[in-house]
Amino acid sequence: MLKLPKPPALLASLGRRLPPAFLSLHFTAGLLVARHLNWLLPPAELEGKRFAIEVTDLGLRCLFCCRHGSFRPSWDAQADLELSASAADFFSLLQGEMDADTLFFQRRLKISGDTELGLMVKNWLDATERPAWLRHRYLSD
Amino acid sequence: MELVAPAGSLAALKAALEAGADAVYLGLKNATNARNFAGLNFSETDICTGVEHAHALGRKVLFAINTFPQPGRTQEWRNAVDAAHDLGADAVILADPGLMVYAHERYPRMRLHLSVQGSATHADAIELMREQFNIQRVVLPRVLTLQEIERVTRQTQVEIEVFGFGSLCVMAEGRCLLSSFATGDSPNNKGVCSPAHAVRWSEIGGQLDARLNGILIDRYAPGEPAAYPTLCKGRFEVEGRFDHALEEPTSLNALGLLPRLAAMGVKAIKVEGRQRSPAYVAQVIATLRAAINAANLAPARYVVRPDWQASLSRHAEGSQTTQGAFDRPWK
Amino acid sequence: MEMISSQISLGPLLYYWPRQTTLDFYEQVGRSPVDIVYLGETVCSRRHELRAADWLALAGELRAAGKAVILSSPTLVETSTEVAQIKRLVNQAEFMIEVGEVGAIRSLAGRPFVAGPHLNAYHGATLAWLAGQGAKRFVAPLELSQADLRTLLTERPAGLQAEVMVWGRMPLAFSARCFTARHFHLRKDECGFRCIDYPDGLALRTQEAGDFLAINGIQTQSAQCLDLLEQAGELHGMGVEVLRVSPQSRGTLDAVAALHQWRQGRAALPIPLPAGMRRCNGYWHGKAGIDWLGQEA
Numbered sequence: 001m002l003k004l005p006k007p008p009a010l011l012a013s014l015g016r017r018l019p020p021a022f023l024s025l026h027f028t029a030g031l032l033v034a035r036h037l038n039w040l041l042p043p044a045e046l047e048g049k050r051f052a053i054e055v056t057d058l059g060l061r062c063l064f065c066c067r068h069g070s071f072r073p074s075w076d077a078q079a080d081l082e083l084s085a086s087a088a089d090f091f092s093l094l095q096g097e098m099d100a101d102t103l104f105f106q107r108r109l110k111i112s113g114d115t116e117l118g119l120m121v122k123n124w125l126d127a128t129e130r131p132a133w134l135r136h137r138y139l140s141d
Numbered sequence: 142m143e144l145v146a147p148a149g150s151l152a153a154l155k156a157a158l159e160a161g162a163d164a165v166y167l168g169l170k171n172a173t174n175a176r177n178f179a180g181l182n183f184s185e186t187d188i189c190t191g192v193e194h195a196h197a198l199g200r201k202v203l204f205a206i207n208t209f210p211q212p213g214r215t216q217e218w219r220n221a222v223d224a225a226h227d228l229g230a231d232a233v234i235l236a237d238p239g240l241m242v243y244a245h246e247r248y249p250r251m252r253l254h255l256s257v258q259g260s261a262t263h264a265d266a267i268e269l270m271r272e273q274f275n276i277q278r279v280v281l282p283r284v285l286t287l288q289e290i291e292r293v294t295r296q297t298q299v300e301i302e303v304f305g306f307g308s309l310c311v312m313a314e315g316r317c318l319l320s321s322f323a324t325g326d327s328p329n330n331k332g333v334c335s336p337a338h339a340v341r342w343s344e345i346g347g348q349l350d351a352r353l354n355g356i357l358i359d360r361y362a363p364g365e366p367a368a369y370p371t372l373c374k375g376r377f378e379v380e381g382r383f384d385h386a387l388e389e390p391t392s393l394n395a396l397g398l399l400p401r402l403a404a405m406g407v408k409a410i411k412v413e414g415r416q417r418s419p420a421y422v423a424q425v426i427a428t429l430r431a432a433i434n435a436a437n438l439a440p441a442r443y444v445v446r447p448d449w450q451a452s453l454s455r456h457a458e459g460s461q462t463t464q465g466a467f468d469r470p471w472k
Numbered sequence: 473m474e475m476i477s478s479q480i481s482l483g484p485l486l487y488y489w490p491r492q493t494t495l496d497f498y499e500q501v502g503r504s505p506v507d508i509v510y511l512g513e514t515v516c517s518r519r520h521e522l523r524a525a526d527w528l529a530l531a532g533e534l535r536a537a538g539k540a541v542i543l544s545s546p547t548l549v550e551t552s553t554e555v556a557q558i559k560r561l562v563n564q565a566e567f568m569i570e571v572g573e574v575g576a577i578r579s580l581a582g583r584p585f586v587a588g589p590h591l592n593a594y595h596g597a598t599l600a601w602l603a604g605q606g607a608k609r610f611v612a613p614l615e616l617s618q619a620d621l622r623t624l625l626t627e628r629p630a631g632l633q634a635e636v637m638v639w640g641r642m643p644l645a646f647s648a649r650c651f652t653a654r655h656f657h658l659r660k661d662e663c664g665f666r667c668i669d670y671p672d673g674l675a676l677r678t679q680e681a682g683d684f685l686a687i688n689g690i691q692t693q694s695a696q697c698l699d700l701l702e703q704a705g706e707l708h709g710m711g712v713e714v715l716r717v718s719p720q721s722r723g724t725l726d727a728v729a730a731l732h733q734w735r736q737g738r739a740a741l742p743i744p745l746p747a748g749m750r751r752c753n754g755y756w757h758g759k760a761g762i763d764w765l766g767q768e769a
Contacts, residue, residue: 043180099418102456105367107349115340116179123180126418127150209594212616212623238574239597259574263549265558266575273601284648289550312645312692313548316590319645319685321615322694322761325754329592330615354760357678373645373692377684378677379655386676387651387692 041128042066045120052079054110057086081117084110096130142402142433143409145203145302146426149181149416154191156419161430164201166234167191167415173221174205175258176415177332185224192229204230207256208332209237219243226251232277235259236315241274254278254302258315258328263289264296271299278302280411283310283393291405300408305395306425306453307413311373311388319372324354335371351375394453396432400440421456428452476735478708480728481508481635483718484544484570486643486688488667491521497719498530502537504725505732508714509534510586512544512561514572516650516689517554518663524560531567547572547590548646548690568608577605584608589637590646594620596627609633611716614642614698617758618706625711633713638700639727640718641673641686641693642752642761651687671721672746683750684762696752696762697745701727703756704734722746 046066051074054061063074085093089108092098100122103109111118146157148165157165168174170182183191192202204225210218218237222244225233232252235241236259244253257280261267270276278300281290294301312319314328321327324339339354347363351370358375361367368374368390377386395402395410402410410433412425428449436443482501485494501509511534512527513519522530531541545558555575562569562579570586571577577585587593587602589611599610610632612621625634652674653663667674673686673693683695697720700707704715717727723743730740745751754763 045180096418096420099421099456101369101417101421105369107361107364107367110344111342112344115342116336116338119178119337120180122418123149123178123416126420127152127180129152129155209592210597212595212620212627215595215597215627237592237594237598238601239595239599242597242601261574263555263575265555265578266549266573269574269578272578284548285550286648292552311649312647315592316547317645318615318642318761319692321755322642322644325758325760327615329594329613356682356684356762357680360679376679378679378681379674379687382655383679386655386687387647388649 042069042071043120043124046117046124049081049114049117050074050076050079051121052082053090054082054084055087055090056084057088079113081111081113081121083118083121084112093125094130096126096128100125142399142407142437143302144426144429144433145409145411146422147307147412147415147417148183148191148422149176149178149414150419151183151187151191153415153417153419153422155194156423157426158195158198158200160423160426162200162426164203164231164409165191165195166203166205166411168205168207169221169224171217171221172211172330172332173208173218175207175256175328175332176205177208178416179337181416185228188224188228188230196229201231202229203232203234203254204228205234205256206240207234207236207258209258209329210240211330215239222247234280238270238273241270241276245274249275252277254280255299256280256315257282257304260313260315262313264293267293267297267299271297278408280304282314284313287398287401287405290402290407294406301406302409302411303395303402303407304393304413305399305402305410305429307393308371309388309391309393317373323356323372335369340370392453392456394450396429396445396449396453399432399436400443403436403440417456424452425456475737476708478704478712478731478735479507479714480505480731480735481714481716482506482510482724482728483637483640483716484510484512484514485719486515486641486691486693487671487673487719487721488516488519488521488665488689489671489721490668491526493671494522495530497724498534500725502534502539504728506539506717506728508540508542510542510544510570514544514547515691516667517546517551517557518661519665519667519689521668524557528564528566535567541567542570542586543567544570544588545572545576547588547643548648549573549575550648570611571607577602580606582606586635587611589614590643593624595624596629599624599628599632603629603632607632609635609714611635611637612712614644615755615761618703618710618756619758621712622710634711635714635716636700636707636712637698637716637718638704638707638731639716640698640720640724641696641749642698643688643691643693643718644685644761645692647690647692650690651692652689655687672749675748683748694752694761696750696764697723699751699753700756701730701734701740701743702766703753704731720746720749 050065052063065074143163145164146162148154148167195202206221226248234254234256236256253276255276267279280302320334326336341352343350349361351359358370373387374390379386535541570588572588584606587607587610650660652667667689673688676685686693686695726743733740755761757765
């Protein structure tokens with residue numbers, strides 16, 4: 001199992017006080033950097049869809065959408081798909097170390113909204129090869 | 142014994158080969174295969190890359206076209222057979238006799254495997270398919286016991302492949318209409334079971350409801366581990382009792398039976414899960430590779446190592462594994 | 473008055489009824505307007521209220537009553553005992569066989585048969601293959617919509633009759649495991665034959681008390697009764713020769729009578745369903761099979 005330190009309470013409370021749109025801006029900036037590094041190229045099926053990511057232990061909720069193949073912050077309070085998990089679980093998901101199914105079955109990942117869109121995102125993330133700096137060795141243990 | 146791995150994407154295919162699979166099975170992004178899920182499966186370009194990659198390592202690619210051609214749409218399935226041939230697949234996995242006629246006549250030298258969806262449960266069914274289409278291998282339904290597998294293996298010259306790990310189908314595959322009964326889409330007509338587009342999760346006060354086309358399949362207490370609402374694995378009411386009325390969401394795990402399966406003459410062990418991630422594929426295949434190697438090396442001294450079990454249990458649906466129908470505690 | 477040529481068939485009894493109930497039922501069937509009767513135990517090889525010889529005797533009586541009798545072979549075959557049963561069934565030459573699974577076709581070795589509803593004949597090439605093996609009639613897969621059925625009928629080889637189930641709980645799935653025994657915490661081999669207490673299967677409801685499925689031993693059925701009686705005319709127009717009614721504890725021969733009245737050009741009477749049973753016809757409309765589109769009874 002991947003072990004990340006618990007986020008300092010200060011950071012968590014800061015997250016709760018910052019306006020969501022401000023957080024979304026930073027979050028999508030991160031996704032865009034990833035896209036420019038050529039490892040997060042959203043498939044056509046995600047076009048026009050609105051997403052919400054909630055990082056439970058940080059008190060963060062980011063809203064973004066996928067337009068013209070790139071990620072943009074969204075000011076729309078509604079999302080087509082909402083994912084919610086802890087920072088450590090989101091990180092292991094991004095690394096490809098944990099399987100979204102496993103996290104979901106253990107009630108560590110919550111999905112609401114369009115389930116088929118969720119499956120699409122999951123399969124897209126699964127199929128995306130991770131860059132070396134992010135990759136967890138699959139067979140480390 | 143050959144180790145046959147699922148691949149729902151190129152990343153999973155590479156992970157499987159890296160982890161030691163002898164062959165991978167895959168399908169196109171359409172209704173011609175039984176894992177027709179959103180965002181999953183291969184384009185023809187991906188298959189080309191995958192076949193090259195596998196052949197460079199001396200491994201095989203098995204091409205699943207294991208649904209039933211729908212009325213008026215035979216050509217879509219024939220196109221898939223053509224693609225498998227043209228892209229250099231080492232075998233096609235088919236379920237439908239009408240499609241077998243085409244594959245056998247058009248490509249007499251192509252290896253044909255009878256899919257588990259073909260529901261051949263005894264030697265007569267398998268031998269008929271051999272006599273008619275010269276099938277080389279059959280994937281046995283997960284409903285058979287070890288004893289029945291042994292008998293079938295003796296009674297046919299067709300190679301036998303059995304499931305060694307993954308989600309369990311409690312119903313005879315290829316003949317289950319529960320999914321279309323609830324949603325309109327089934328493994329036979331759309332290549333899906335309990336499809337995601339019909340699934341709605343709703344959580345209120347920690348209680349999680351899983352619905353399929355509005356039908357309540359299961360309801361979880363706060364914190365209780367959940368499962369995908371595959372409808373045969375839901376909890377229902379029968380005569381006032383609420384329970385898994387058909388089947389518990391467990392996984393099949395034949396780790397403990399590998400030397401016996403090998404001794405019976407089983408030719409290949411298949412892992413279920415084209416819908417699962419490359420991480421799942423890599424860990425499950427690496428574990429089974431180690432176990433099969435140990436079983437081959439010294440079958441008499443074979444013991445299941447605790448770390449193998451731990452690794453497989455971690456990925457099991459419902460977090461528990463069983464030997465399933467192989468030893469039928471309920472028989 | 474125009475007489476319609478559609479034939480009415482009675483599918484195999486899918487439940488385990490007491491011997492006398494079964495014999496009484498078929499005695500009535502003999503006096504009914506049914507044209508074709510499918511006989512035999514297709515679900516569970518442990519059931520024995522009627523043994524193979526009893527079914528054969530019954531077949532003889534129904535034939536004497538003017539019915540075309542066909543013996544149905546089991547749907548899920550696993551044990552060597554079951555394989556031997558099929559061989560015995562196939563070896564009698566008096567009655568035609570309805571094939572429940574593909575293995576039986578090999579034993580028939582080219583002799584004529586009816587391809588049952590669980591053989592997955594979804595397109596013309598498979599129908600042609602079945603006809604080449606000796607099939608004279610096929611029963612369409614239950615999940616076909618009207619549109620798909622129409623297409624399938626245009627693809628069928630000449631001389632192959634089509635049969636469609638129009639009434640009764642739909643058999644949807646088969647398992648190695650017996651769910652009735654499981655419900656009673658009994659082993660399959662020591663099941664106590666509890667399914668004899670459930671003449672229409674054991675109701676399985678959702679946690680919100682919604683009707684969903686019915687458990688019948690190793691078979692899982694729809695809780696709802698398929699009802700395509702109103703579509704009989706369309707089925708006839710599409711070229712379906714045989715309409716199948718599947719036995720339930722109540723209403724079966726009323727459904728047969730309704731079809732008979734329809735083909736004689738007379739208005740049908742309402743059909744009483746077993747207590748609490750609703751109807752469905754979703755597959756016909758290209759929707760979930762559980763749906764009912766039409767007037768509430």
